[in-house]
Amino acid sequence: MDRDTRNAAIAAAVILVGFGIVAFYMPTLMLAAGEASPIIGGILAVAFVLAFFGVFWLRGRSKRNGNGEE
Template identity: 40%
Template sequence: MTPEAKSHAIAAGVILVAAILVIYFLPTIVIGIGQYSPILGFVVGALLLLGFFAVFWLRARYQKNRRGE
């Protein structure tokens, strides 16, 4: 395995583990915040879910700029 491929695999693993942890604890976080403010609970939940996709979008942009496209 090349160092570049190893780096990509480690990055994907870290992102996957972080996503699993966020999704696992998401209901607890949203319910806890929702007891204070339901709107804030919704916003935090939506931001956490959208953050998952934002990470992949930013990673794709970074790789595209790195390759010079």
């Protein structure tokens, strides 16, 4: 395993663990936000899912641009 592959694996693991912790507490967060407004609870859930895919999309985009490919 070369240095770039190892760094990518470490970054992916950190991102997955971070999102895993947030996902574990997501029901509590949604219930707390839902007490103020059910719409806010729904927005929180949608934002979490979009952020999960957005992080990997941004990472892939930055790696592609960093290598000179477009």
